[in-house]
Amino acid sequence: MIDTHSHIYDEAFDGDFEEVVARAREAGVEKIVTPGIDSASYRRMIDCADRLEGYAYPATGLHPTEVGENWREELQFVYDHFGDRQWVAIGEIGMDLYWSKDFLEQQREVFCAQLELAFEEDLPVIIHARDAQEEIFACIKKVAKPLRGAFHAFTGSYESYAQIKRLGDFKIGIGGVVTFKNAHVAAALERIPLEDVLLETDCPYLTPVPYRGRRNETSYVRFVAQKIAEIKGVDFECVDAVTTDNATNLFRFFKK
Numbered sequence: 190m191i192d193t194h195s196h197i198y199d200e201a202f203d204g205d206f207e208e209v210v211a212r213a214r215e216a217g218v219e220k221i222v223t224p225g226i227d228s229a230s231y232r233r234m235i236d237c238a239d240r241l242e243g244y245a246y247p248a249t250g251l252h253p254t255e256v257g258e259n260w261r262e263e264l265q266f267v268y269d270h271f272g273d274r275q276w277v278a279i280g281e282i283g284m285d286l287y288w289s290k291d292f293l294e295q296q297r298e299v300f301c302a303q304l305e306l307a308f309e310e311d312l313p314v315i316i317h318a319r320d321a322q323e324e325i326f327a328c329i330k331k332v333a334k335p336l337r338g339a340f341h342a343f344t345g346s347y348e349s350y351a352q353i354k355r356l357g358d359f360k361i362g363i364g365g366v367v368t369f370k371n372a373h374v375a376a377a378l379e380r381i382p383l384e385d386v387l388l389e390t391d392c393p394y395l396t397p398v399p400y401r402g403r404r405n406e407t408s409y410v411r412f413v414a415q416k417i418a419e420i421k422g423v424d425f426e427c428v429d430a431v432t433t434d435n436a437t438n439l440f441r442f443f444k445k
């Protein structure tokens with residue numbers, strides 16, 4: 190399996206980082222994508238990537254919830270550090286109107302700028318969309334470039350999925366929410382082809398059943414895969430193989 194969205198460099202893992210990584214490997218996770226957030230967390234992410242070379246692959250980008258007063262400096266930071274190393278994707282980027290609408294205009298500008306960067310650098314994008322689907326669709330249409338990427342933490346309907354597919358070469362990231370009781374994304378997944386699905390945890394957040402409410406970690410991605418297998422009526426190995434292929438084909442897993 191590939192965990193396509195893991196904040197394993199988060200402080201939540203400071204106390205038992207080695208054990209968390211060992212459990213991920215033991216669970217059958219062969220690679221991890223670690224999306225960027227902002228300048229403050231940058232160093233931690235790079236240190237993690239250096240420590241887990243060939244296992245954890247960092248993406249770079251400014252997260253929409255970190256777009257505030259100093260958004261210009263934060264966006265400039267992404268450009269200034271773009272040449273530091275290789276990146277697996279641009280992310281996580283997008284819009285989040287759930288936490289705040291105060292910087293709606295700026296979120297839009299930052300998102301569009303990073304979509305342009307992804308196009309210029311021929312990298313996939315990792316999109317964070319929370320209460321902002323229409324705005325995000327509008328930005329992608331406005332940029333009007335052929336893009337590829339992942340809609341991370343997808344919890345929408347089949348119709349949302351179909352709209353996403355019309356916008357570009359996008360896959361959807363499925364995480365712990367699918368294991369929750371009455372998760373309506375499960376109904377959508379019945380009709381969404383496995384070829385468009387990526388596994389993710391978003392750890393330390395969004396912990397799947399049976400550990401819901403506790404800290405999430407990458408090894409729990411197996412519960413997500415198991416649930417998807419149940420929904421699709423296929424075996425676990427099939428979900429593992431197909432989603433691993435999907436991630437391998439989408440992201441730029443570089444060799445150093």
Ligand SMILES: [Zn+2]
Pocket residue numbers: 194196224281391
């Ligand atoms: Zn994230």
